[in-house]
Amino acid sequence: MTMIRIGDDLSALPAAPAAAGANAQTRDRLGQQDFLTLLTAQLRNQDPLNPMQNTEFLGQMAQFSTVAGIDRLHDGLQGLGAGMRDMRLGMASTLIGQSVLVPGATVYPDGQGAYRGMTQLEFPAEDVQVSFSDARTGALLHRQSLGPQPAGAVSFGWEAAPPDLVAARQPLRVSVLATTDGRAEDLPAQVYARVLSATLGRGQDDITLDVEGFGILHGLEVETIR
Numbered sequence: 133m134t135m136i137r138i139g140d141d142l143s144a145l146p147a148a149p150a151a152a153g154a155n156a157q158t159r160d161r162l163g164q165q166d167f168l169t170l171l172t173a174q175l176r177n178q179d180p181l182n183p184m185q186n187t188e189f190l191g192q193m194a195q196f197s198t199v200a201g202i203d204r205l206h207d208g209l210q211g212l213g214a215g216m217r218d219m220r221l222g223m224a225s226t227l228i229g230q231s232v233l234v235p236g237a238t239v240y241p242d243g244q245g246a247y248r249g250m251t252q253l254e255f256p257a258e259d260v261q262v263s264f265s266d267a268r269t270g271a272l273l274h275r276q277s278l279g280p281q282p283a284g285a286v287s288f289g290w291e292a293a294p295p296d297l298v299a300a301r302q303p304l305r306v307s308v309l310a311t312t313d314g315r316a317e318d319l320p321a322q323v324y325a326r327v328l329s330a331t332l333g334r335g336q337d338d339i340t341l342d343v344e345g346f347g348i349l350h351g352l353e354v355e356t357i358r
Contacts, residue, residue, distance in 0.1 A: 225330065227327045227330050227341060227351075227357065228327055228328070228329065228330055229243070229326065229327065230326070230327055230357050230358065231243070231248070231324035231325060231326055231327070231357070231358040232324065232325060232327055232341065232343060232349075232354045232356065232357050232358070233249075233250060233322050233323070233324055233354070233355065233356035233357075233358070234322060234323065234324075234325050234343060234346050234349065234353070234354070235320065235321075235322050236321070236322070236323050236325075236345075236346060237305050237306050237307065237320075237321050237323070238267055238303050238304070238305055238306075238323065238345050239264075239303065239304055239305075239306050239323035239324070239325070240301055240303055240304075240325060240326060240344055240345055241293060241297070241298045241301060241302075242324055242326065242358070243326075244291070245291075245293060245295070245298040246289050246290060246291040246293065247264060247289060247290040247293055247304055247306075247323075248287070248288070248289035248290075248323070248324045248358070249262075249287075249288055249289070249306055249321050249322055249323040249324060250285055250286065250287050250288070250321070250322045250323075250356075251285075251286050251288070251308045251310075251319045251320065251321050251322065252284070252285055252286070252319070252320075253281055253282070253283045253284060253285075253286055253310060253319070254283060255283050255312055256280070256281065256282050256283050256312070257280065257281045257310040257311060257312050258280055258311045258312060258313075258314075259277060259278070259279060259280065259281075259310070259311045260277070260278040260279070260281050260286055260288075260308065260309070260310050260311075261275060261276070261277050261278070261308070261309045261310075261311075262275070262276050262278065262288045262306065262307070262308050262309075263275045263306070263307045263308075263309070264290050264293075264304045264305070264306060265304060265305045265307070266302075266304065266305070267302075267303040267304055267305045268303075270305070273297075273304065274290050274293070276288065276290070281310075288308070290304075303345060306321045306323060307321070308320075308321050324358050325343045325344050325345055325346055326343070326344040327341050327342070327343055327344075328342045328343065328344055329341070329342040330342075330351075338351075339351035341354065
């Protein structure tokens with residue numbers, strides 16, 4: 133398992149591990165030169181009255197060619213596996229420091245100092261209001277009206293947050309209120325949160341992310357990256 137964190141030097145990460153006992157396996161396997169040596173000795177010491185037939189000779193050559201081909205295929209698959217691991221490692225590293233959209237009401241400032249998120253409207257709304265409050269005290273810090281919105285995804289963001297909040301990376305609590313046909317309804321929010329580290333597992337899709345304020349999430353849970 134390989135973990136990548138913010139600030140890690142990817143060039144210093146360990147390369148894909150070699151097959152265990154590769155040197156011992158090499159000593160135990162019959163190589164091409166060994167085969168040719170044994171075959172030459174067999175031809176030299178064969179019974180002159182009952183020499184090896186052409187079909188038998190060709191059969192041994194074909195058998196060795198098949199084994200050699202399997203070895204080359206095995207080596208090729210190992211190389212492909214190492215290449216896939218390196219590709220996944222590169223993909224995971226691109227997520228570090230990025231913001232991913234996760235369900236929740238607690239939001240942290242992004243790299244531009246803004247508190248951002250999204251909500252989903254099942255029906256068109258006459259108005260959508262988003263409130264940002266202190267996550268610790270509950271004190272209202274900012275409220276914005278997005279006006280009429282069609283059904284679907286609605287993005288929001290507080291881009292002019294006080295610098296002291298941003299510098300302290302103070303978490304805020306988000307609430308979304310939609311008004312439809314004169315009735316107000318609280319809507320669940322999704323917020324953008326920063327990826328702190330990424331961990332590769334053994335499976336092809338086994339990537340877990342450590343997300344600020346939300347802990348460990350599986351990579352498949354993330355649908356949007358900002």
